[in-house]
Amino acid sequence: xxxxxxxxxxxxxxxxxxxxxxxxxxxxxxxxxxxxxxxxx
Numbered sequence: 001x002x003x004x005x006x007x008x009x010x011x012x013x014x015x016x017x018x019x020x021x022x023x024x025x026x027x028x029x030x031x032x033x034x035x036x037x038x039x040x041x
Contacts, residue, residue, distance in 0.1 A: 007013070023037045031037070 019037055020034075023031075027036075
């Protein structure tokens with residue numbers, strides 16, 4: 001079994017970066033995991 005992720009452009013990461021920044025601005029404090037940021041946990 002091989003799971004592989006190839007990214008050739010940093011633009012593919014921008015939606016996650018933007019979501020993270022927006023979450024941090026509105027929710028100060030320590031956060032472990034990304035589930036709350038993505039709305040799945």
